[in-house]
Amino acid sequence: MVPLILRILARLALGLLVLIALAPILWTALGAFKELRDIVTPVPKLFFTPTLDNFATILGNPTIRDGLVNSVLVVAASVGIGALLGIPAAHTLARHMRRRGDDIQFFVLSLRFMPPVAIAIPFIVIYLDLGIYDSLGGLILVYLVTTISTMIWLATPAFERVPPEIEEAAAMEGCSEAEVFWRISLPVAAPSLFGALVFTFVLVWNELLLALTLAAQNATLPVVAASITSLGKEVPWGVINAATVVLVLPPLFFIGLLMGLINSMIRSGGRTKG
Amino acid sequence: MTRQRFILLTLAPALTVLGLLAAVSTAGAVWFSLMNRVLGSPDYEFVGLYNYLRLLRDKRFFNALEISLIWELITVAGTLVVAVLLAVLVHETVKRALWRNLICFAFLAPVLLPRVAAAFIWRFLYSPSLGLLNWIVGEAGLGPVEFLANPSLALVSVAVVDIWQWGLFFTVILVKLLETMPRDPIEAAMLDNARTWQIHAYVTLPMLKGPLISLALVKAVESLRSFDLIFVMTGGGPGTATETLDLYAYQSGINLGGRVSYASAMSILLLIVTTVAFTLIWRASRKWSR
C-alpha cells in the first residue's frame, strides 16, 4: 500500500494541476472586471472593486460587435452546410461502402493534414481575381473544407456504432435507404452526431489564419481579438480581458457535450476491440 | 429511389465540394508558385521553378523548417508525456466518480479556448511588468524573466501553452481509456505482486499502445496548425526565433510585401512534406498499433 505521505503529496499535486488548468482562465475573467489601475499593479490584486466598464466598452465598439455578428454568420453557415452535406455522406460511408469507403475516408482525413496556409494563399489570389475577397461567402466556402471533412471524420464512426440489425429490421418493414437513414439511423446516432457538431463548431469559431487572410475587413471575432492584442505596449488590458471572455464563452458552454462525445467514442472503441 | 442513387446523392455533394476545394487550392498554389505574382500589382509572368530554387538558398526558410520541426517534437512529446503522467496520477489518486468528473471538466476547459484567447491569456500571464507568473518568479527572487522576449525561451514558452491545452485534454481521454480497460490483466498483475507503477509501465500502457499512437498522430496534425497561437503570442519573434513555416509563408505572402508566388512555392513544399510524412506515419501506425 502507498504510504500516507505519498498519497497526500499526490492529492496536493492534483490540486495544483487543477489550479494550473483553470487559474489562467479565471485570472483573465477576473481581469475583465478590473479597472486598468487594478491590473497595472506591482503585486497582483485578488480583491478590487469590480466594474462592467470593460464589457460596456467592447459591446459599444462597432468593430467587436461586427466581429461577433460575422462570426455567428460564418460559423452558422459553414457548420450548417457541413452537417447537411457531411452527415448523409458519413452514413453512406459507414453502411454502404465496404470496399471503397476506406480510400474515401483517407482522402477526407488527408484534408485535415493540409496546412491552412496552403489553402489560404492560393485562395487569397483567386478571391482577389474574382473580386470576392473580403466577403463572408468566400470565407464560408473555404471553411467548408474543415467542416465537411470533420463532420465526415467524426460522424462515420457514430453511424458505424448503430447496430446494422436495426437498419435491416427497418428495411424488412419496407423502408428505403433514405427512410432508414432519416427515421432510424439519424435519431439513433443523434447524441454522437451532436458532439461532432459541437466539435466542428469549436474548430471554426476558433479559426484565425483563414479569417485573417481572406476577410481582413469583414473580420470574425478571433481576428478582432488578435488585432486588439497586438496593439503594442499601450494596451487597454481590461478591455482585452473582456474581449477574451466573450470569445471564450461559447465554446466553454459546450464542455459537457464534448465530455459526452469522448465518453461515447471511448466506450464504443473498447467494445469493438474487446 | 434505388440504393445506387441514394449512395450517389449522399456522397456526391460532400465529396464534390471537398474535391473541388482541395483541387482548386492545390492547383492554384502550384500554378501561382510558377509565377512571380505580388499582391497588389497586376503584372506577373511565368518564371518556372525560380521560386523553388530561391527557397533552397533562403536561410530564413531553413530556419523556419528547423523551428517547425522543433515545435512538432516539443509539443507532441510534451503533450503525450504530460497526458500519460497526469492520467496515471488521476487514475490512481482519485477514485470517486464525482471528483474524477470534476477534474476532467477542469482539464477540458483549456482546449476549448480559442487559440487566440489562450494566446492572449498567457501573454498576459507571461508579461514581464504585470504578469502573474513574473510576480511569482519575482517573489521567488529570480527577477523578471522575459518569457517571450528571450529568443532561447520564447519557443518553449509558447509550447507550454500548447501543452497546457492539449496535454490536459489528452489526460481526460487517457483517464477515460484507463477506466474502460478490461480489469483482468490488471488483476492478474496485482496477483503477481506488481507495484502500481509496474502495472502501468508493463500492463496498462502497452495495452493502450494503439490509442496512444492515434493520439500522437492527431496531435502531430494539430501542431501543424499552431499559427494562431504563435502569431498572437510572439508574431514569430523575437527575430525569427519562433517563426514556423506557416508563419513565414504568411509573413512573406500576405503581411509583408505580399509575394504570393514565393509563399505558394513554400506552401507547396510544406504540403508535399506533410502529406508524405503523414501518409508514411499513418501506414506505419496502423502496423504498430496491431
Place this chain on the structure above:
Amino acid sequence: MAHIECSGIVKSYGAHPVIDGLNLMIPDHEFVVFLGPSGCGKSTMLRMIAGLEEVTAGRISIGGADVTNRHPGQRGVAMVFQSYALYPHMTVADNITFGLRRAGVPGPEIDRRLGEVARMLGLEPMLNRKPKAMSGGQQQRVAMARAMIKTPKVFLFDEPLSNLDAKLREKLRTEIRKMHNSLKTTTIFVTHDQLEAMTIADRIVLMRAGAIEQQGTPDEIFDRPATRFVADFIGSPSMNFRLGRIERGAAVAGSVRIPLPPGRFAVAEGQEVELGLRPTRMERVSPGAEGAITGRVSLIENMGAEGQIIAEVDGADMSFVTRDFRGLSIGDPVSFALSPDHLHIFDRATGRSCLA
C-alpha cells in the same frame, strides 16, 4: 400459399463462393430449421431469403412469385434477429407498429392488431416503455410481436434465442412452436444448437460449408444420419466412432464386434468402415452376452436420472448412458452393448452412411 423455392443459389464474396449452387424447397406451413456449425452459410442463406444479402446467382421465389431482386420490404417476410434489433428511440408500441404506420394502415386497425399481438405475447403492461428498460426475453418478445403484427407470409428467425439464458431459451422455444401451431405461417429458424433444432422443427436442413448435408425430420436426422458429419453433429452426448472393417457378417473394431442385422447395410466383406455408436442407444449387459463391449470405467458423470459412463475400451474412451450407473466406481470393469438396430456404419473414404 407461401412455399419457398430456392434454386441454384450461389453466394460469393469476391472470387470465393461461400454457397455454391444450393437448391431447397420449403412447403407451405412448414417449420424448417437451418442447422449447422458457425460459418456453414445458414445465416447467409436466411438473409438472402429475407433480401438483406444479394444472391450472386440463382432464384428465390416465395408463394410462387420470384422475389430474387425485390426489396426486403416487398417480399412479405418478417424477421426476428439474434440481437432483437429494436429501435432504441421508440417505445414498445411504436416499435411494434412502425411498419404498419409506415404503410399507412388506418389508426383503429393498428390499435386492434397491436392489442391482439400484445395480448398474445403478454406485452400489454409495457407498451409505453423503451426497449432499454427491458430484459432480453421481453425485448425478444417485442421483436416477435413486431414480426407477427405484419401477418407475413413467412417468418424468419436468425438465432433468436442465442442471447438468452438457458431457462428463458426453453420457455421462448416452446412459445415460438405454439405460435406456429396456431398461426401455421411458413417459418425458417436458424440455429447452431442441435437440441433446439430437434425440439422445434418439422424438418431440419443441416448445412455444412455452404451446402446441404442432409434434410429430413428430426427422427430421420437422428436415426438415419446420411453422413458421419451429421451423426457427429446431432445428439448429446455425441456419438462414439471407431475405425473398423466388415468381417463375416459383423462390424469389427478391436475388441468390439457387432453383428450386422441382415439387409440393413450395403457393405462388402472386408470393407474398411467407421462404426458409429450412440451413447444413448447402449445399455449395460452381463459380461459374456452377445455383442458385449467390455472396458474399464474412467469417469462417471451423474446427470440425475441417468449417468454417462466413460469407459476405456482398447485404449480409447467410449461413452454410454445408463440409468444403472450408481454402484460403479472408477477402475471397475464394465460391459455394455449396443442394440444392433442402432448401429451406424460409414464409409471411411467418403464419410457417407452405408445404410441400405
